[in-house]
Amino acid sequence: MKSFFADASLPYEVVLSVEEKALGTGGAIALARPHLTGEGPVLVLNGDLVSSVDVAALAAHHRTTGATATLSLWEVEDPSRFGVCELDDAGFIRRFQEKPERGTEFSNLINAGCYLIERDALAGLASEPHSIEREVFPGIAETGEMFGLVFTGYFVDAGTSASFIEAAQVCIANGRYSSGQVNGDSWLGDGSHCDGFLSGSSIGAGSNVGAGASLTDCVVLAGANIGAGASLTRCLVGEGAGVAAGAEFSDTIVGHHAHAE
Incomplete structure (x- = not known):
């Protein structure tokens, strides 16, 4: 802060x-x-x-x-x-x-x-x-x-993981963001890159979503990396965290700078 x-x-x-x-x-x-x-x-x-x-x-x-x-x-x-x-x-x-x-x-x-x-x-x-x-x-x-x-x-x-994701979606739907851009019902922060599929998700600045990865109702914070072909549903991914290629997670929190396989 x-x-x-x-x-x-x-x-x-x-x-x-x-x-x-x-x-x-x-x-x-x-x-x-x-x-x-x-x-x-x-x-x-x-x-x-x-x-x-x-x-x-x-x-x-x-x-x-x-x-x-x-x-x-x-x-x-x-x-x-x-x-x-x-x-x-x-x-x-x-x-x-x-x-x-x-x-x-x-x-x-x-x-x-x-x-x-x-x-x-x-x-x-x-x-x-x-x-x-x-x-x-x-x-x-x-x-x-x-x-x-x-x-x-x-x-x-936004005091629970589910409501944190909902809060991000509400911000997208109501134009409550000051940077980045909206693509459909998802938001991509400045410098982020997505070669996968997004639905109701937020991708933080400088984060990368690999080819064929699928994210539904997720929040990915800045500087994170989602490996190719990974599948995430209702997940929170912390700053600088990584998700391995092909990994599948739902209702999961990946901590800051952690790596999930």
Whole structure:
């Protein structure tokens, strides 16, 4: 991440707040608090999400309602991996249910990992591991000062190998890439080369896919090599990794700089 931002030309300053140990969502915000200069609410986005949330609309709703916190909400079929929110008729969140067992949820609306929160609500966050969703949000909801804004479009929590691949496919389908080129339903990064067959896959910069290789629903990161005639389905291939010619894998993760035969 440091090397990425070191080379990036951006109209704003990027400060990396690095955790010595995992601090959870609440502790991580507390650690970054000294860097949150200026005035007004703080925008928080989970880093492992791909979504179409309209941040400007979220901010407008936050100002209009005068809420302490305004959360983006997304409707899912199975909310068991997420924090569930109950919305009243006025659009305020009344209670939370964190990762309920399937069938016990009181709603299918989930916290979509993008929210605005007033600085005063962050002042008491402890600089130790804790969850803002479990320990702070319920209290704000009880005061009637938490608003929820449901959005449509797309949302992917890329926290599993399958959803990471889905996130890449969503980016391709919605034009969410800043380099490389799209070929059909697949993306090829700058300097990559493909002599094989791709379906729903992403090939990172400088990677090579050998003659006759077949990749379906795969993500190959930068500098990897897929041997001729290899067949991969729903696989993640790490940076600088290699897959032997003729190898066959499905639902497999090949680590960075590893070699799979």
